[in-house]
Amino acid sequence: MKHITIKDIAKELKISISTVSRALTNDKNIRKETKKRVLDTAEKLGYMRNPVAINLKTGRSNTVGVIVPEIDTPFYAQIIEGIQNVLYKKGLKVIIAYSGENPDREKENLLLMESFMVDGIIIGICHKDKNKNEFQRLINKGIPLVFYDRIPTDIDVTKVIADDYVKSFLLTEHLIRKGAKKIAHIMAPEYMQSSYVRWKGYKDSLEKFGIPYDSDLVITCTGMHFKDGIKAAQSLISKKISFDAVYVYTDLIAIGVMKYLQNEGFNIPKDVAIAGFSGTLLSEMVSPPLTTVELPLLQMGKVAAELILEKIKNPEKENQTLILDAEIKLRASTEG
Helix, strand or coil, rough: CCCCHHHHHHHCCCCCCCHHHHHHHHHCCCCCHHHHHHHHHHHHCCCCHHHHHHHHHCCCEEEEEEECCCCCCCHHHHHHHHHHHHHHHCCCCCEEEEECHHHHHHHHHHHHHHCCCCCEEECCCCCCCCCCCHHHHHHHHCCCCCEEECCCCCCCCCCECCCCHHHHHHHHHHHHHHHHHHHHHHEEECCCHHHHEEEEHHHHHHCCCCCCCHHHHHHEECCCCHHHHHHCCCCCHCCCCCCCEEECCHHHHHHHHHHHHCCCCCCCCCCCEEEEECCCHHHHHHHCCCCECCCHHHHHHHHHHHHHHHHHHCCCCCCCEECCCCEEECCHHHHC
């Protein structure tokens, strides 16, 4: 199928290309009759404006790129909803790309956004260190970046995150006050910055209550999926160390842990209490429902969108970190 251009419209009407161009851009100096003829012919021929050409002319695309590291849970869907709720009202469109927990694909997505000439990029990263040079290159080029939830280390950027340390500390404290004395902790892979922050909250909470930290009760996952929770639970059981609670980096991994322990004959929470972190709908759909830290995902998306709008308006605006409050949701997985 032939792509119709303004040359085709000009040829059909036997007028100049510049006249067609001005009519299509609503130039006030074009007669109404001429403008109507151009628009009618454009519709008849099936003409569609070339956004790339418009971007090159105006220097703006009125689009924002959003990159997500995973799509297995409703987590990022809610963040995207929050982003779109803000940007669509401002007349900006959203281009969404999925990195699949792969830094190389993440870099490809960044290059794609750059080639599309997006006005800014909102990104949750899949590795705290791997693409820092690429982030800095884009920032130096003048492309605004805002990071959410998963953030890079040792680079000055604008970001919106939750109060991971505080909620991790308080969630561990809750388990202790419920009577747990041997609390295992399932961490995310080491390339996740927030994994360390949540582990620190767990460790400091144990220290507050005089419970010795036992590294044998800490398992690091190799990935971020349900199956990784199963593997982590298998590793924990294989150590043949008693434990009465498990606090897990995120809900999806926690559900994997819980299902494996249940299959091994553990009663949740009578034998082992389990708590997660992220608060998606999945935490309410399992049996027993999962105690978790519910992150304000819609708000996180909304704030990230507001920050990118500020950056687009003023690229020299000082970088800032916004920390959102989260809520601990107590459910049957710890409350029996």
